Amino acid sequence: MEDILICLSPRQLAFIALRDVHKGAYADIALDRVLQKANLPDTDRRLVTELVYGCTRRQRTLDALIDQLGKKKSHQQPKDLRTILHLGLYQLRYQERIPESAAVNTTVQLAKENGFSGLTGFVNGLLRQYIREVSKVGGEKTSYPDPLKLPKNPEERLGILYSFPDWIIQVWVEQFGLAQTEQLCLWMNKTPAIDLRVNLLRTSTEEVAAALTSVGVLCQRVPHLPQALRLISNAGSIQNLPGYHEGWWTVQDSSAQLVSHLLDPQPGEVVIDACAAPGGKTTHIAELMRDEGKIVACDRTPSRLVKLQKNAQRLKLKSIEISTGDSRNLPYQNTAHRVLVDAPCSGLGTLHRHADARWRQTPETVEELSVLQKELLSQTSSFVKPGGILVYSTCTLHPKENEEVVSSFLAENPNWEIEPPSVDSPASAYSTPQGWIKVLPHQQNMDGFFMVRLQQFSGK
Template sequence: MVFAASGNSLSEPKVTPKIAKSKTAKPKTARQIAFEALRAIDQGAFADVVIDRKLKGTQTGTQLGIQLSSQDKGLVTELVYGSVRRRRTLDALIDQFGKRPASKQHRDLLQILRLGFYQLRYLDHVPVHAVVDTTVQLAKSQRLGKLSGVVNAMLRQYAREAMPAANVIADPLKLPEERTRRLGILHSYPDWIIDVWRSMLPDDQVEALCEYFNRSPYLELRINLQRQSLSAAIALFADAGIEALPIEGVPSALRLTTHAGAVTQLPGYAEGWWAVQDSSAQLVSYLLDPQPGEVIIDACAAPGGKSLHIAELMRNEGTVWSCDRTSSRTKKIQQNIDRLGATIVRPIMGDSRNQPTFLGQGDRVLLDVPCSGLGTLNRHADARWRQTPDSVDSLVTLQQEILMHASTWVKPGGVLVYATCTLHPQENEAQIKTFLSQNAGWTIEAPPPSFGIEPTEAGWIKVWPHIQHMDGFFIVKLRRATT
């Protein structure tokens, strides 16, 4: 197919969108729903919340005219999460092929162009002519008038440059020479995140990390080994046509490698045989190493996954105080207790920066602090655009306050485990170094040789997603002196 464009087709006339006349609603397509989701995200909504709401609407029929197949629901999810993850790359293409930069495009046109360029660049299974035609129709359905011609011309020009001759594939994207900006545009991250990665890793590993975070994540489960063996759980999922694989170094973890559908419909959910929990998050409780009969305090616990894992490791003997600062979050903990049956877990509401209840009472304290989430960017598509250096600074201050107060809960000779799901050194290594320099009588206790991840020379655990193939985490075990 020839992707031709007229001489003036790239001009972008100012158009006032027309008001649609009232008429019987036609069923919405997957691309229309994806466009609506992107528009909501652009206005500040969280990507996962929007997707959940949109897809639940298609199930219940609460949104007029929406009836989607499972395949189309998958397409909606791919288009939205993919377009959000790849936003910087897509905007660079819009800058390159349009007369106006992405920042000055009509807001609805911008979302439509992102959808079109995403499909052309990243979805091999959608034919070029189908991408162009459906994206142009989407522009027309939004009453963008002559701007639909702009969509047609820009996408066709990209397609023509991507395949300049038969059986020849080229990358039309023009990249700067400066390394940080080059990596940021190519892999779609803000420059400051690339700079953080480059401060810790060589550039080839930075690229590998960026590529990992741009892949769709697998669903990972923690099997309740007090109720079900790992092999039995694998067989249970196999009977349902779902491949579940164990994860080396994490005794209770399974990774579902095939599409599983709604979590609540998976076998064993109602029986409380498992919980959704990333494999690296499970390592946190193993490093804490809780023992039956002990008093454990989980300082930032909601929705309670680690508290419940701790109770399982304690064989439901002892006490696990599961703390969070709002009633809605502690209610989520209780819901998980009810399903999974961990009767020793006790939710309690309060701010861990000033909670006086537990002074000197904890045999072990878990501190999985609020963080930037820069180790889970594949699971949270919009996090790379929401976090900033300033927001990280604010989190560092919050983490310091929680760490200083929660450390007073630990008995002499007891343990505190500090954990984050970020890879940012300010939130991790720097926090621990500062704490140890200001608090005598605390030392790092390295994990035993049998632990699933080898520690660093300093004694803490740093999980690198592109190496260990699980979420990025930082975990360190601190021991308080007996006197």
């Protein structure tokens, strides 16, 4: 199988990965599987990645187009044929640099190579009909006065146009309104940026920026965050960038960096990271503490803790101790000055990074997660010493996992209160009147995040 994959075209590799995704595989794992077995130049690797992630993200829109252009509905076609049509339509609709003739011809070739020789005329006809319809209405790939017919219902319209389930659109519209939700959808369909967090115990942001520039990788500072650099040009393999093996930096989105600043750990303290793996925030806490004190990194998945250990070793951090187990059952009562609960969540703030997450999450999984989050917050609050700090965070934009979890906790624990970030904290720039932080991607140009700092006090 490996020898066969090495010889395949980028579009055939994308087809193989997408076929696995439609059978239930995670998109990143399916993509990695084919890329590891194919010796491709960087341009072809980028094409395979774009096609796999793009077709996965946009599948609702692509299915709607197939339904409108074809005689059979998308769900009535063989899955592999539908995947081939997805690849063709995605290139025509969303890829400006791919000529229409190349998109059509390579898709017809895919049909031939994958058992649909008798349907090449259908594939060719459907794609060319799309091109004719675009020409008829004067549309371009970057704007959408095109063949896609949209319903009048505004939420369903956004769901089909930007390829999201209706329930996610509804959750966002209830919070932000239609216009803001549309901007959020646009942002979530962009290629995600890569942010680095510079390890100031080893180097400086200026030194890392200069090293990156020396190899042709452009970067820029992120406002309010002293350790953050955003890559603004193609970086290639991250592990080949200068400073990686020396522990100068790690990859971490800017909004995730805000969480540890909100926690504000101090040198010499005991800190518990209750849901630590794979360790981005754990290692950031250690850096902020100058690697002085003790950080207990808890997680119930040993394999994920191995990644944390390797990252800590690469960053040359020694203050982190590993604790394997579910934080709802660990015996750390009254032991920590500060506790971080970066809770498992639906990830609705990071859908641009996880192409298939919008299709995997459901209202039912959100309900289950909110129960878990409340249990975690309740139990880990007992880890905090009197007068200590507890930070709760998620990378989702769903009130049931954010505001409602915190409100429920405060109602049941009157000896806790919200403590807004201090004015000199990087997190203060994003604070809300309620005292918590809610990062909206389309406004702050970072992953969507919710975080709140809680302090225990006596006297009630």
